[in-house]
Amino acid sequence: MDRQAQIEFLLDHYENPRHYGVLADPSLAQSGMNPGCGDVVTLYLQLDEDERIVEVSFEGQGCTISQAGASLLTELLTGLTLDEAAALDGETLAGQLGRDIVRNRTACATLGLNTLRVAAEKWRAGEALTDTSDIVRF
Amino acid sequence: MNTNRRTPLDVEAVRADFPVLHQEVRPGVPLIYLDNAATTQKPLAVVDTMSDYYRLYNANVHRGIHKLSEAATDAYEAARARIAEFINAASHREIIYTRNTSESINLVAMTWGRANVGSGDVILSTEMEHHSNLVPWQILAEEKGAELRYVPVRDDGLLDVAAFDAMLDGRVKLVAVTQMSNVLGTINPVADMAAKAHAAGALILVDAAQSVPHMPVDVRAIDADFFAFSGHKMVGPTGIGILYGKRELLEAMPPYMYGGDMIKRVTFEGAEWNDLPWKFEAGTPSIAEAIGLGAAVDYLTETGMENIHAHEQALIDYAAERLVEVPGVRVFGPEDVTQRGGVASFSLDGMHPHDIAQILDHEGVAVRAGHHCAMPLHQRLSVVATTRASFYLYNSFSEVDRLIEALYKAKEVFTF
Numbered sequence: 001m002d003r004q005a006q007i008e009f010l011l012d013h014y015e016n017p018r019h020y021g022v023l024a025d026p027s028l029a030q031s032g033m034n035p036g037c038g039d040v041v042t043l044y045l046q047l048d049e050d051e052r053i054v055e056v057s058f059e060g061q062g063c064t065i066s067q068a069g070a071s072l073l074t075e076l077l078t079g080l081t082l083d084e085a086a087a088l089d090g091e092t093l094a095g096q097l098g099r100d101i102v103r104n105r106t107a108c109a110t111l112g113l114n115t116l117r118v119a120a121e122k123w124r125a126g127e128a129l130t131d132t133s134d135i136v137r138f
Numbered sequence: 139m140n141t142n143r144r145t146p147l148d149v150e151a152v153r154a155d156f157p158v159l160h161q162e163v164r165p166g167v168p169l170i171y172l173d174n175a176a177t178t179q180k181p182l183a184v185v186d187t188m189s190d191y192y193r194l195y196n197a198n199v200h201r202g203i204h205k206l207s208e209a210a211t212d213a214y215e216a217a218r219a220r221i222a223e224f225i226n227a228a229s230h231r232e233i234i235y236t237r238n239t240s241e242s243i244n245l246v247a248m249t250w251g252r253a254n255v256g257s258g259d260v261i262l263s264t265e266m267e268h269h270s271n272l273v274p275w276q277i278l279a280e281e282k283g284a285e286l287r288y289v290p291v292r293d294d295g296l297l298d299v300a301a302f303d304a305m306l307d308g309r310v311k312l313v314a315v316t317q318m319s320n321v322l323g324t325i326n327p328v329a330d331m332a333a334k335a336h337a338a339g340a341l342i343l344v345d346a347a348q349s350v351p352h353m354p355v356d357v358r359a360i361d362a363d364f365f366a367f368s369g370h371k372m373v374g375p376t377g378i379g380i381l382y383g384k385r386e387l388l389e390a391m392p393p394y395m396y397g398g399d400m401i402k403r404v405t406f407e408g409a410e411w412n413d414l415p416w417k418f419e420a421g422t423p424s425i426a427e428a429i430g431l432g433a434a435v436d437y438l439t440e441t442g443m444e445n446i447h448a449h450e451q452a453l454i455d456y457a458a459e460r461l462v463e464v465p466g467v468r469v470f471g472p473e474d475v476t477q478r479g480g481v482a483s484f485s486l487d488g489m490h491p492h493d494i495a496q497i498l499d500h501e502g503v504a505v506r507a508g509h510h511c512a513m514p515l516h517q518r519l520s521v522v523a524t525t526r527a528s529f530y531l532y533n534s535f536s537e538v539d540r541l542i543e544a545l546y547k548a549k550e551v552f553t554f
Contacts, residue, residue, distance in 0.1 A: 003500075007551060011551075011552070035513070036508055036509055036523070037490070037491065037492055037507070037508055037509075037522060037523045038522025038523055039490075062490060063490035063491075063492040063493050064490065064493050065492065065493075104496075105492060105496070108492060
């Protein structure tokens with residue numbers, strides 16, 4: 001993808017974020033923030049009995065990369081188990097967002113993914129997980 | 139556009155001294171380096187001086203009785219003397235080599251601070267301080283049960299001097315203040331503040347990281363008790379900084395680090411400290427870097443600090459004028475350019491600073507986006523992050539034009 005197309009792709013996700021909004025009755029909800037720049041992403045996940053993600057949504061505010069990154073992440077998540085989702089790595093993200101972007105703005109690009117991992121850890125630890133005012137700072 | 143702007147500097151001649159500036163960030167896009175508050179570029183004279191040391195007379199300093207060691211020691215101590223002159227210190231004994239401004243301030247907090255600040259005492263900071271002139275005092279206050287208070291910043295970007303006067307009571311032991319804000323550019327009236335602090339029985343520590351490189355400074359005119367700055371922000375190398383302290387204060391302070399060189403004599407029973415300044419310089423120092431800082435001071439002296447200051451005033455005046463013409467831009471800091479240095483932090487409606495910086499980078503313009511190590515200040519300004527352009531002696535008026543063009547480009551990309 002050339003640079004112009006890349007920008008348009010990211011701006012499309014920024015302006016028209018996929019799966020944007022709040023889930024009515026989520027299994028997990030977690031907010032994450034980069035304090036240095038104020039980017040925030042809140043993830044909502046609905047799991048079935050096999051811990052498979054059947055519904056996902058997010059809300060947030062901040063720079064293009066953090067929000068487009070979260071939007072792209074939600075597209076990757078549906079149908080994955082929670083473990084598979086937590087195991088997603090930077091490479092997969094880089095494939096979507098662009099390698100340069102992920103390298104230069106790692107904190108922004110991985111905000112959604114890091115938030116997801118915190119949620120997954122808490123789920124494993126058996127913690128109650130729907131208080132989105134409990135924002136984890138990366 | 140910028141043809142009526144005057145400067146005492148021959149910017150093209152200055153730029154010829156800085157090889158790093160003559161490059162393209164990608165084909166056809168020249169580098170425009172506007173991140174000087176973060177770090178500065180080095181003239182060939184500084185680079186050559188440091189490599190000469192390594193090529194021709196590298197040796198450890200102090201007590202070596204051979205030719206190379208004497209040459210190295212002479213250069214190292216001669217640099218110290220020239221740095222003392224540069225800030226008008228009374229003696230080279232009042233110039234301590236550290237790693238950077240942060241280390242200089244930590245040194246004072248951990249030695250003078252621990253010995254002199256106690257429970258119920260007050261340390262006066264301000265809302266515009268860099269984390270390095272803030273966090274050490276937070277730690278000291280916590281450790282000692284002292285109180286840390288912040289002099290407010292006014293909406294116009296100036297320090298609230300009336301509030302400072304009111305807050306300066308008999309409990310204040312130390313005023314810790316920046317001479318020039320790395321975000322707002324505000325130049326604080328540190329000489330006045332020092333006089334008032336002394337009258338109230340307090341000492342004053344000045345964070346001079348942004349001021350020493352950009353304007354003439356005189357520690358005796360200010361009557362500063364402590365004064366800290368970094369080599370890499372004044373066309374010198376990284377890894378070297380200075381703490382200036384009044385002699386009687388430094389004599390009374392316990393050492394910061396212990397070991398070789400800071401002793402006069404060691405037996406199995408104990409040690410006797412060395413004289414100033416070496417009491418505060420344990421171990422082998424950053425010799426090349428100290429010599430390099432000496433060369434940086436020479437370069438700046440030759441160019442003339444008044445000339446550099448005047449050049450930056452002209453640049454920031456032009457930049458501020460052009461910036462506010464861009465729809466949606468808000469520039470932080472004093473409107474009166476005589477009250478500020480060459481730092482312009484700004485916001486652009488609807489655009490995140492990271493995104494702005496990204497587009498600018500593509501256009502060759504290097505700026506910084508974020509909180510600039512001043513998160514409490516950004517809290518005070520009610521923004522999470524800003525974009526910052528900062529100028530120095532090798533920046534030109536046409537580079538300001540390029541910055542503005544790049545901002546319009548950024549707006550284009552982000553217009554939905």
